[in-house]
Amino acid sequence: MGDFGTVPSWFIVLPDCQSARLAASAVRAPAAQEISHPSGRPWLLGRWDEDTLSTGQAGRTKVALIGQHTVKADQLAEAAGRIQTVADVDRLATSLVGSSHLIASVA
Numbered sequence: 001m002g003d004f005g006t007v008p009s010w011f012i013v014l015p016d017c018q019s020a021r022l023a024a025s026a027v028r029a030p031a032a033q034e035i036s037h038p039s040g041r042p043w044l045l046g047r048w049d050e051d052t053l054s055t056g057q058a059g060r061t062k063v064a065l066i067g068q069h070t071v072k073a074d075q076l077a078e079a080a081g082r083i084q085t086v087a088d089v090d091r092l093a094t095s096l097v098g099s100s101h102l103i104a105s106v107a
Helices: 018-027 073-082 086-095
Strands: 010-013 033-036 042-047 053-058 061-068 099-105
Touching (some): 018 042, 061 073
Antiparallel strands (some): 061 099
């Protein structure tokens, strides 16, 4: 695996399952940040500027937005409360302005 420690900004998204532990352990050392799934398992690992990430959670649904955007955590928490399916995530994505990655962990 490459030297992630020299890359200024990067992230990986892990599934919410036990088998993702191996991938998480492979990149945990060079990762500066870690965000967990609602289950507590690692979800996002990497390096990013703090002002480029917003997360929101409602129940067992969690959403993250990484990149250039103006969305705040409370707005994402409200949006997470409306997400039941992948189609709901798609609807949220089409409403966003900016250049960012939308990531969702849905029960």
